[in-house]
Amino acid sequence: MTQLVYTVCSISQIPFALALGEDLQKYEPNTQFVIGLADRLPSDLPAIAFPIVAADELGxxxxxxxxxxxxxxxxxxxxxxxxxxxxxxxxQANKIIFLESQTQLFQSLSKTWEILNEYDIVLSPNITQQRNPKHPINEPSFLNAGLYNAGFWGYKPSTQAESFLTYWKERTKEKGYFDFCHGFGAEQLWLNFIPIFQENVYIQSEIGVHYHPYNWVENPLTMDEKGNYVIAQSFPLQILQWQNLSLATQKGYFKNQIGVSESTLKTLKKLQNVYLSNLKKYTGFNSFVPSMGKIEQKASKNFLSTAIEKGCLKMIDWIEEFEVQ
Incomplete structure (x- = not known):
């Protein structure tokens, strides 16, 4: 029996998964880490230090x-x-935690493992405080995006957990797409029903446990005198989940973060730059193109629209640097 942490990523996102694996080696040396690949496994894939399971192995x-x-x-x-x-x-895992591939660890997952001693399912909320209705990501936003974050959750094998996974699998099989206008928020929205349909569910909402773009506005991030990152002045940062980072451009724009403190944005920007820079060491993956799933086609642009877009991106870069440094 073992504790297991896993992630699922496309073939182009493997470097993020490798960085997560290194964090786990540091903070969870006795925990098994596995990469789930939502694709076929290429024969010429570079050597990887962690077990990788391709989608077709799921049968x-x-x-x-x-x-x-x-x-x-x-x-x-x-x-x-x-x-x-x-x-x-x-x-043969007796406890399982999922982490999104674009995630950094800053301490062990001991609290969540302990919770799973008593509870069958652990979920992380997207929002823990009332939100200003004028904020770009306000309370109605979560009626589409979901109340719980699918980037961090856990369970232990049990009747309740099996029921939870069966329900979730049945929904994501055919209704795991993004269509907010018709009430579909990919896999995440289905988690809304889990505390209702299942028993023995723990909502891990403690400050600092899971810090992600949806809750940056709620709690400031700073560095203490010892060089440790803390949330709301005193709560240690455990999990930092990024979103929409690009290995190609080494960018990750902080969209819709009106209301996040300037000092928090400054700290996040520095963390992101270091994080993306460290990913450059994982070479040999940029030539792989996903062979499963539809690749979203971008509409062709004429010279004028391309020039305008480049100008806008430069302006965004300037604004971000101005605001957070």
Whole structure:
């Protein structure tokens, strides 16, 4: 029996998963880490220091249908519960935690492991405080995005957990896409029902446990006199989850972060720059293109629109640097 942490990523996102694996080696040396690949495993993939399991190893007879239905991102998200069931059996895990690949650890996951001694399922909320209605990401936003964050959750094999995963798998099989106008928020929105449908669910909302773009506005991030990152002046930062980072451009714009303190944005910007810079050491993956899932096609642009876009991006860069430094 073992404790297991896993992630699921597309083939182009493997460097993020490798960085997460290194963090786990530092803070969770006795925990098994596995990378779930939402794709086929290329024969010429560079050597990887962690076990990697490809989607076709899951033995899903409808995998090709999912791959044809979903974008690469939607497929990656929708396979999370399937990898959970498969890996729990493969590694005989008695506790399992999922972390999004674009995640950094700053301390161990001991609190969550302890919670799983008593509870069957652990979820992380997207929002813990009332939000100003004028904020770009306000309370109605979470009625579409979901109340709980699918980038961090955990469970231990049990009747309740199996029911949870079965429910989630049935929904993501055909309804794991983004269509906010019709009430579909990929895999994440389905988590809203878990505390209602299942028993023994713990909502891990303690400050600092899971710091992500949805709750940056709620609590400031600073560095204390010892060089440790803390939330709201005194709570140690455990998990920092990024969103929409690009290895190609080494960018990750802080969208819709009106209301986040200037000092927090400054700290996050420095952390992001270091994080992306460290990912450059994982070479040999930029030539791989996902073979499963639809690749979203960008509309062709004429010279004028391209020039305007470049100018806007330069302006965004200037504004970000001006605001956070």
């Amino acid at each position: 899903l007879p409808f995998l090709s249908e999912m791959a044809n239905r979903y974008t690469v991102d939607e497929l990656t998200r929708s396979l999370k519960p399937y990898f959970a069931s498969f890996l729990a059996k493969k590694y």
